[in-house]
Amino acid sequence: MIDERLPDTSYFYILLAKSEKVIYYGHALQILPYKEEGRKMDIKQKSKTLYIQLEGEIDHHSAQGLRERIDQTFEPTDCKQIVFDFNRVTFMDSSGIGMIIGRYKNAKKRGGTVSIVGMNPEVGRLFQISGLAKIVDSYATHEEMESI
Helix, strand or coil: CCCCCCCHHHEEEEECHHHCEEEEECCEEEECCEEECCEEEEEEEECCEEEEEEEEEECCCCHHHHHHHHHHHHCCCCCCEEEEEEEEEEEECHHHHHHHHHHHHHHHHCCCCEEEECCCHHHHHHHHHHCHHHCCEEECCHHHHHCC
């Protein structure tokens, strides 16, 4: 969603695959939602943090597209932290684990971190079994994350 309060003259468009638009307003970044085959991703930047809200399944069918879109957004910014919102993620397999590990490596190169908010029990179990819990912080809610 684009904040209409931002001046029209201070942005430019970058067109990405699948008709996704990235709109850059000086230090603020707004991205129109990406939807494909029942999957959705919204990305917003606040300060040096990239907030990524995912919806649906993160599997071998979607992980590559998600990875590419996140990297295309992350690379040109000065962000150090990535926060994944998993409140609407219904399923994740090993491809999703790989997608998160890759974004963790990108953030770590900049001295940053990756966090996950709102995992359901099944995804949380995979998160623990895979060892991601050792390198990626997880929180039940955004409020819990912000209180730390």
